[in-house]
Structures are given as structure tokens and as C-alpha cells.
Amino acid sequence: MWFLLFVEAFAAFIVACADAVGDDHHTVRERVVRAVLWPATLWVWFTRREMPKLARFGAIVWLFLTVGWLISLESDRVDTMWLFLVVAEATLAFVVYCVDALSLDLQHAKLRRVARGIFWPVPLVQYLRDRESIRMIQASVTVWGLLTTGWLLSLGIDRVAQPMGWVH
Numbered sequence: 001m002w003f004l005l006f007v008e009a010f011a012a013f014i015v016a017c018a019d020a021v022g023d024d025h026h027t028v029r030e031r032v033v034r035a036v037l038w039p040a041t042l043w044v045w046f047t048r049r050e051m052p053k054l055a056r057f058g059a060i061v062w063l064f065l066t067v068g069w070l071i072s073l074e075s076d077r078v079d080t081m082w083l084f085l086v087v088a089e090a091t092l093a094f095v096v097y098c099v100d101a102l103s104l105d106l107q108h109a110k111l112r113r114v115a116r117g118i119f120w121p122v123p124l125v126q127y128l129r130d131r132e133s134i135r136m137i138q139a140s141v142t143v144w145g146l147l148t149t150g151w152l153l154s155l156g157i158d159r160v161a162q163p164m165g166w167v168h
Contacts, residue, residue: 011038014064017128018057022050060128063140067092070147073154091146093117096124099138
């Protein structure tokens, strides 16, 4: 039951973030209702061809999907739970650090970028709520690069290094 509640809240959060794009004149109360009733909101977006909102929704889902793949790849490769948590936190902190490095405001503020990386959920929500989606796309590209690199290294270990006896 708790899992279904989490899924509903997560879907509502994604729709609320996607709803922030475009010329929108809805009040906060209306936005909350639209987020809670996310299946109806998506239906309206599809039937009325709300392309900016649908594109934003797809980009957010893609970001979370690739982050999930990356975290599950790390989970498969790291033996202990505490080390996995450290690696996952460091990965998401690195993503935020890289995205902030591309920002003109934060490019030369290394300590601020490190602090934002440590508290990565706050900047990540800012990326998702940003009206222009640029940082969210940069985060997706960064995660995708880490994910494909991880897949390539895993493939090399599983298919080459272990059969040759280089890694046990």
C-alpha cells in the first residue's frame, strides 16, 4: 500500500514539474489539483496537444529512468549497502557538480558547486522546476554519459576481464 502511495506521489510530482512550463495562468491550488489528478492532466495534455508540457514530462521521466538505471547498475556492482549508499550519493553529487559547472553563475564558484553537490536534492528539484529545461537536459546528458560508461566497463569486466582471469 505504501508503495502505491509513493508511486502516486512521485507521478504527481513529475506532472507538477512538467506543468510549470509554458504560458500557464493556473493558481497554486489548481496546480496541486492537476498534479494529484495526474492521469486526467496527462489525458488533457495529449488530447489538446500540449507539446511543451508533454516534452517536459518526457524529459523528466527520462532523467529519472536513467538515474534509476545508473543507481541499479551501481547496486549490482557494489557488495555492501553502506558503500552503495556512498557511491550513489557521490554519483548524484557529481551530476549536480557537472551541471553547475556549465552554468555561467556557478562556473567559477567551486565551493558553492561542492555544497550544492552535497545537498543534491535541492538543485535537482530546481532543475526540474526550471522553465527553460536547460539544466535538466544537461543533467540527463551527464547521467546518460555515466550510465553508458558504466555499462561499457561492466561489459568489459564481465565478458573480457573475468573470462581471461584478470579480475576475480
